[in-house]
Amino acid sequence: TNATDFLLSVEGLTVSFDGFKAVDDLSFYVDENEIRVIIGPNGAGKTTVLDLICGRTKASGGSVKFRGKELTAMREHQIVHAGVGRKFQNPSIYDDLTVFENLEISYPRGRSVWGALAFKRDAAVRERIHEIAEMIFLADHLEQRAEYLSHGQKQWLEIGMLLIQDPQLLMLDEPVAGMSVNERVKTAELLNRIIADRSVIVIEHDMKFVEDIAHKVTVLHQGKILSEGSMERVKNDPKVVEVYLGH
Ligand code: ADP
Numbered sequence: 523t524n525a526t527d528f529l530l531s532v533e534g535l536t537v538s539f540d541g542f543k544a545v546d547d548l549s550f551y552v553d554e555n556e557i558r559v560i561i562g563p564n565g566a567g568k569t570t571v572l573d574l575i576c577g578r579t580k581a582s583g584g585s586v587k588f589r590g591k592e593l594t595a596m597r598e599h600q601i602v603h604a605g606v607g608r609k610f611q612n613p614s615i616y617d618d619l620t621v622f623e624n625l626e627i628s629y630p631r632g633r634s635v636w637g638a639l640a641f642k643r644d645a646a647v648r649e650r651i652h653e654i655a656e657m658i659f660l661a662d663h664l665e666q667r668a669e670y671l672s673h674g675q676k677q678w679l680e681i682g683m684l685l686i687q688d689p690q691l692l693m694l695d696e697p698v699a700g701m702s703v704n705e706r707v708k709t710a711e712l713l714n715r716i717i718a719d720r721s722v723i724v725i726e727h728d729m730k731f732v733e734d735i736a737h738k739v740t741v742l743h744q745g746k747i748l749s750e751g752s753m754e755r756v757k758n759d760p761k762v763v764e765v766y767l768g769h
Pocket of ligand 1: 566
């Protein structure tokens, strides 16, 4: 396969912090409609890889191509505009707004005041909000203030706030941390729904969840790829077993 056929092509990506290579000549490729899970021990470089892709951290070398565009030279907001969404571990929802309002303020719109007013009346926007709310299991909670949602519902709302911007790549950092078993099952269902039109990269520690969702697993260790492939393949890879038992 040619590298340009992938939604995301990461090649030779490197970043050093005071001479220490946190991500070291890393290459991997993500397909359209794929759920990729990145695993690896603490300090392996997982978060840094997502930071590099979304432009929060500047690469010292290498390339990140997304739908043919080079991202490493872009600023964070340009990368968002190009179609990359990133969810961090702590939800950045507005507690005193309702679920509907949280989704509404996340809807992409023009800069003019008139645009903002017209947008409020836009039936298409309301329809999209309802569609997203359905997808994130919050259709019956649209008028509820976000502060009264469960921890899991807050995580879903934040995913909804990203989805309403229609990213082609969504990156999630430990999406099921702190969730109940039922919420984990529903989150797996949510991820499978949303990849109909996009791809997802997930950092995850919960191996049961990884097994449920991953199309492909990339195992990082000391800033490099230790193993890659199906969950079945990587969990039986002696190198992976050694690193996980050693920690
Ligand atoms: P993981 O997410 O796999 O636990 P991280 O990407 O957070 O790993 O970190 C990888 C390594 O890079 C760690 O040794 C960490 O201390 C280091 N690191 C990450 N960000 C910075 C930074 N901004 N400055 C210095 N060192 C950093």
